[in-house]
Structure formats: structure tokens, C-alpha cells
Amino acid sequence: MSVREPAPSLVSVAAATAVATGALAWALGRRHRPRLAAGAAREREMLAAFAEQSADAIIVSNLDGVINSWNRGAERIYGYRADEMVGRRFSKVLPPDRFDTMNQALADLAAGRQVHIDETSRIRSDGTELLVSVTVSPIRDESGTVVAAAATERDITEKKQREERSARAARLESLGQLAGGVAHDFNNLIAVILNYADFLSGETTPAGSADLARIRDAAGRARDLTSQLLLFAKREPIQVETVDLNELVTCAAELLSRGLGGSVRLVCHTHPEPLPVRANRGRLDQILLNLAVNARDAMPDGGVVLVETDRAPDGEARLTVSDTGTGMTAEVRDRLFEPFFTTKSADRGTGLGLATVYGIVGDAGGTITVDSTLGIGTTFRIVLPAAETPGGGVGVAEVGAGSG
Numbered sequence: 001m002s003v004r005e006p007a008p009s010l011v012s013v014a015a016a017t018a019v020a021t022g023a024l025a026w027a028l029g030r031r032h033r034p035r036l037a038a039g040a041a042r043e044r045e046m047l048a049a050f051a052e053q054s055a056d057a058i059i060v061s062n063l064d065g066v067i068n069s070w071n072r073g074a075e076r077i078y079g080y081r082a083d084e085m086v087g088r089r090f091s092k093v094l095p096p097d098r099f100d101t102m103n104q105a106l107a108d109l110a111a112g113r114q115v116h117i118d119e120t121s122r123i124r125s126d127g128t129e130l131l132v133s134v135t136v137s138p139i140r141d142e143s144g145t146v147v148a149a150a151a152t153e154r155d156i157t158e159k160k161q162r163e164e165r166s167a168r169a170a171r172l173e174s175l176g177q178l179a180g181g182v183a184h185d186f187n188n189l190i191a192v193i194l195n196y197a198d199f200l201s202g203e204t205t206p207a208g209s210a211d212l213a214r215i216r217d218a219a220g221r222a223r224d225l226t227s228q229l230l231l232f233a234k235r236e237p238i239q240v241e242t243v244d245l246n247e248l249v250t251c252a253a254e255l256l257s258r259g260l261g262g263s264v265r266l267v268c269h270t271h272p273e274p275l276p277v278r279a280n281r282g283r284l285d286q287i288l289l290n291l292a293v294n295a296r297d298a299m300p301d302g303g304v305v306l307v308e309t310d311r312a313p314d315g316e317a318r319l320t321v322s323d324t325g326t327g328m329t330a331e332v333r334d335r336l337f338e339p340f341f342t343t344k345s346a347d348r349g350t351g352l353g354l355a356t357v358y359g360i361v362g363d364a365g366g367t368i369t370v371d372s373t374l375g376i377g378t379t380f381r382i383v384l385p386a387a388e389t390p391g392g393g394v395g396v397a398e399v400g401a402g403s404g
């Protein structure tokens with residue numbers, strides 16, 4: 001929070017003036033209200049209309065935090081009508097941990113200082129949290145005494161979410177570059193190790209062969225890991241074909257339900273029309289498998305995995321995998337797609353499953369999003385561009401770009 005001597009911005013001045021025009025009737029009392037000239041009255045009406053129509057919330061309160069004026073922007077942002085808020089305390093829309101900040105702000109305003117907060121949280125009428133940027137200006141009566149506070153609040157929730165999404169994407173992009181470079185070099189080294197192990201196998205004693213088999217086994221596992229990393233880094237050349245998402249789900253269903261175990265039920269709902277996408281079938285299978293295994297792991301006491309296909313509103317093909325599992329914390333959700341991020345023990349997870357999924361989806365020109373509620377479950381949504389050729393089935397194979 002920053003506190004300034006009054007040098008208010010244009011908007012906050014206009015807003016404060018406008019709300020003040022309405023609020024001053026209360027603040028000054030009718031007795032003291034000066035007779036307004038016709039021009040001034042018109043200006044006052046315009047400002048009042050401006051304040052009322054503003055997309056931002058414009059809220060006037062007295063210095064005890066009791067609300068006197070609540071414009072349409074505030075109604076829209078908060079979901080409370082003016083008649084529900086006027087006369088109530090502003091703390092009604094504050095998270096309890098912000099009460100101290102409000103009291104401090106009211107004290108600053110009473111001392112004639114403007115208050116600006118870049119980002120702070122509020123509570124909507126439905127109980128959800130929103131983020132706002134706030135400027136509160138003191139309003140004075142004719143004698144210069146501060147009698148009220150006028151706040152302009154801008155809803156920055158979506159902007160903040162967009163910023164977080166693009167920061168996350170940038171972080172994954174740079175991780176991808178790093179992982180891709182390392183994995184590429186490791187892959188070459190592993191190929192050399194495997195080659196020489198093969199050369200040696202004809203020349204050694206039986207005991208030596210057993211050792212060599214272990215070397216080959218370990219190198220083979222290392223190769224699997226690096227190729228998964230290369231998938232995340234989108235550095236593998238791939239065969240692309242036209243795949244119908246419905247068919248993909250139907251074919252995978254049996255295999256998946258066997259892999260999920262007895263207490264986890266798999267339910268598939270496919271779209272009535274074909275949903276062709278251009279992708280590599282094996283990789284799409286890998287997506288389904290990874291999401292299904294994660295869902296199973298999140299439901300130790302059993303539950304339902306729902307796999308659905310449908311069309312996204314703008315015509316793209318959508319694959320949704322939901323579970324009724326543990327859900328995840330915001331911290332886990334934030335790091336989910338990072339390679340080697342896992343909450344599982346070392347023998348149960350490498351943390352490459354979702355990194356791989358992320359790479360495959362990105363490679364196919366799609367997006368993946370996740371919604372999760374602790375104790376309720378998790379939903380992954382994958383949206384892929386619809387293929388040009390309708391009708392599903394497998395089209396002509398082609399090799400996608402890859403920098404190997």
C-alpha cells in the first residue's frame with residue numbers, strides 16, 4: 001500500500017468528484033449546500049452519470065467505513081446491489097486479514113492523504129475472491145475538513161490470471177529448452193554406451209556378459225527418460241496422422257480400465273460426431289494413459305475416471321479427463337507440468353508424466369488446462385485444432401517438424 005499527499009489521478013479526481021456530488025448532500029447537509037449555477041449543475045449531472053456508468057467500482061464511505069454510495073460498476077464487480085450495500089460497512093467485502101489495512105487506510109484518509117494499493121483482494125457476494133487495484137481519495141467539505149472517502153476499484157482478477165498463465169508458459173518454455181538441450185546430448189552419449197556394450201558382448205566371459213546386460217539395462221532406462229524429456233521439449237520428429245478422438249478413447253478404454261484396478265471405475269462419453277485431429281496416435285495414447293494413471297493415483301480409495309470427448313465452443317476437438325480424487329493444492333497446480341515435479345515417492349513417480357503430456361499437446365498445436373478442488377477432484381481439458389479432413393480415420397502419414 002502506498003500513501004500519498006493528494007495528487008490524485010484524473011480518473012480518481014473525476015470519480016471522487018462525481019460520487020462526492022451525490023455523497024455531499026449527506027456529507028454537508030442540505031443546510032450548507034450552496035446554490036449551484038445552471039452550468040455547474042449540468043457538470044455535476046455529467047460527473048454523476050460518469051461515476052454511475054463507470055466500469056470500475058466507485059464507492060464512497062464515511063470515515064468509519066460505512067458505505068454511502070455504490071455505483072453500477074461496484075454492483076457488477078461485487079454482485080451486491082446498491083440497496084444491499086449502502087449503510088453497510090465496507091468490511092463486508094474484505095477478507096478478514098485485510099481489516100487492519102482498511103483501518104490504516106481510513107486513518108490516512110482522515111489525515112488528508114490519498115491511498116493507493118496496486119493489488120488487494122476482496123470477496124464477491126457469492127463468496128469468491130477477486131483482485132482489485134484501488135485508489136481512495138479523501139473528500140473534503142467547504143471548510144477543508146475530510147468528511148468521506150471515495151474509492152475507485154478496478155477488477156484485475158482476469159488480468160492477473162492471464163499474467164500468471166503467460167509466466168507459467170514462459171517458465172515451461174525455458175525449462176523445455178534446457179531439458180531439450182541436455183536430453184539431446186545425453187541421448188547421443190547413451191547411444192555410444194549402448195553401442196560399445198553391444199560390441200563387447202561377444203568378447204567377454206559369462207560373468208562379464210551379466211555385467212554388460214546390467215549396463216545395457218541401465219542405459220536403456222536412461223534412454224527412455226531422455227526420450228520422454230525430448231517429448232516435453234518438443235524435440236522429437238513425429239509421424240502425424242488424422243486421428244478421431246472418439247475412436248482413440250474407445251480403443252484405449254479396455255486397456256485403461258484394466259490398468260486402473262478394481263476400485264476405480266472408468267466411464268467414457270464420446271461425442272456423437274467424429275472429432276478428427278492431426279496428431280501422432282501413439283502420443284495421444286500416451287496422454288490418455290498418463291492422465292488415467294495420475295487419476296488412479298489420486299484415488300487410493302477408489303472413485304471414477306470420466307473420459308469425455310466433445311467440441312469446444314469454437315469448433316476445436318476437446319478431450320476431458322476428470323477424476324473424483326484428492327485434488328491438488330494451488331502450489332502443486334502451479335508446477336504440475338514441470339519436468340521432474342512430483343509429489344510421489346521416488347519409486348512411484350518420476351514427475352515426467354504431465355511434462356510429457358504438455359509437450360505432446362503443444363506439439364499438436366493444442367492447449368491443456370486443469371481445474372482442481374481439494375477433496376473433490378481434478379479435471380484436465382485438452383483442446384486440439386480440428387483436422388481439415390472430416391470423417392475421421394487415418395489419413396496420409398507425414399513427418400512433423402522436429403529439430404532432433
Ligand SMILES: Nc1ncnc2c1ncn2[C@@H]1O[C@H](COP(=O)(O)OP(=O)(O)OP(=O)(O)O)[C@@H](O)[C@H]1O
Pocket residue numbers: 290294295298323325326327328332336337341342343344348349350351352353354355378
Ligand atoms: N489427477 C490428479 N489429481 C491430483 N494430483 C495430480 C493429478 N495428476 C497429477 N497430479 C499431481 O501432479 C504431480 C505431477 O504429475 P506427473 O504425472 O507429471 O508426475 P507423477 O505422476 O508424479 O510421476 P510420473 O507420471 O512420471 O510417474 C503428481 O505427483 C501429483 O502430485
Ligand SMILES: [Mg+2]
Pocket residue numbers: 290293294349352353354
Ligand atoms: Mg504421472
